[in-house]
Amino acid sequence: MRARTLVPAVMAAALITVAGCGTEGGSDSTGDAGAAPSNTSSPAQPPASSDGGDAGSTGAEVPEALKFTASTVDGKPFDVKTLAGKPTVLWFWAPWCPKCKAQAAETAKVAADYAGKANVVGVAGLDKNAAMKDFVSETKTGSFPHLSDEAGDVWKRFEVTEQSRYVILDKDGKTVYEGVLPGGEGLAEKVAGLTG
Template sequence: MLWFVAAGGLVSTAFIGGTSSAQEAKAQLDPGAQQELQAGQEALVARHYEGAEKAFRKANKIQHESCLACYLGLAQALASLGQKKDALGAADKAMKLATNDVERAQVHSLRGFTLASAGSDAKTLKEEESEYRQALQLDSRVTEYHLRLGMTLMKESQDGEGAKEISQYLQLDPQGRYTEYARKLMDNPRRAREDYAPEFSVRTLQGETVSLSGLTGKFIVLDFWATWCPPCRASVGELKELTRKYPRDRVVLISVSADKEEDKWRDFVAKKEMDWHQYRDPEGSIQRTFGIHAFPTYIVIDPEGIVRQTIVGENPQQSIVARLKSVLATLTAEKGKA
């Protein structure tokens, strides 16, 4: 499920593709607003949600709070930041500006996306399903609404009904941008319910290309850190111990650094003899893919590619690495029994 959202957010296609609403086409957006709107759309694609929020707010202010595309973009940025209430508020304002069924369908789809980002309890899933059904009823030409509805139905364990919607998407748009993922859902509906890790591929300091798909069958620990982070530096010894405890053909540790200065990062890694996979992410692309906002953060991915644990921050009673060891001990024991 995470991969699908992280791939760019289906809702973004409602306006990022350059389609302007009829209302805004008549009003002719102020050049300054157009510039900010474009910046916001680009930030969304790059998963730079804070920047997107700021740009959409600026564009909307220039347009005197009457910009439909600005509210659509703002709602998606806020939803991606986990701000459900504010995102739904922005969507409500977008709905008031919508002048036709196509625009209203976009807003319903956006509300569905916001609800999907907020949780998966039964009540929320029903609301999410309702939003996507309304979007389809208003504009059946958007094939991706079928895919969104199908995912929601699968999350509700209605795999048969979900498969019908996804099959409809594949039939109507066999070369669509989400075709590959749709086929994966058809093969394994659990992808809609489980927190599957987003695909990633990095070239490490050691010159190796490491990817999620290439590590299938192994436990993966992603260590998001930086040399300027005291608890990150303090955990190096325990991380070394972790690599000794578990063979590398079973548990793979990948440290992803947020350092901007390459020389400082390289020197630290060499000095501390951090001989496992090392990758520097100065632009934050991998961090944004996994929604990292604090350091250190550890993400444990099981052999099937499902995120099983995310550990953030410090615990005065127990180090993060100690907590990580406990999680791995439990998961590897479960794997051994399987």
């Protein structure tokens, strides 16, 4: 039991040391919001989900990037395959992060404005699930799903090393943007460019 408690704390400390929540900037690892980063081969290689299906709810082929299982902060299973066929914003946040709180309102607005055209999913990490649920309630972002990633599996899958980052996938599941958007500024424009 002690080792299980220690692992998330060590992971959180390592990520904070590397990134720091209080830093202002952020980097766009693509250099160009429209180009896929050169390091996408690793996240695209994880094992497929166990149920063997190849099509999402839209009938679209499920890309490798979306072949994983997850649960929401409410403890419900989340069918990641339902994201296939539409652009998807993955918002990686931590409950104690002020930059994440500053992004919440704009992220929720984009989720509402592009409902049916694009997916917006929060990926909570670096804390316990109870704190994640409180964050969703306090920031009023419950209108879109939030995955509980206490173990950091989804963060590792997308090579996210700091909170308050966005990973934006096109309709084919290719990463077209990865970086920090302070206050969520520019998120709507990036999603608009993918939805037409």
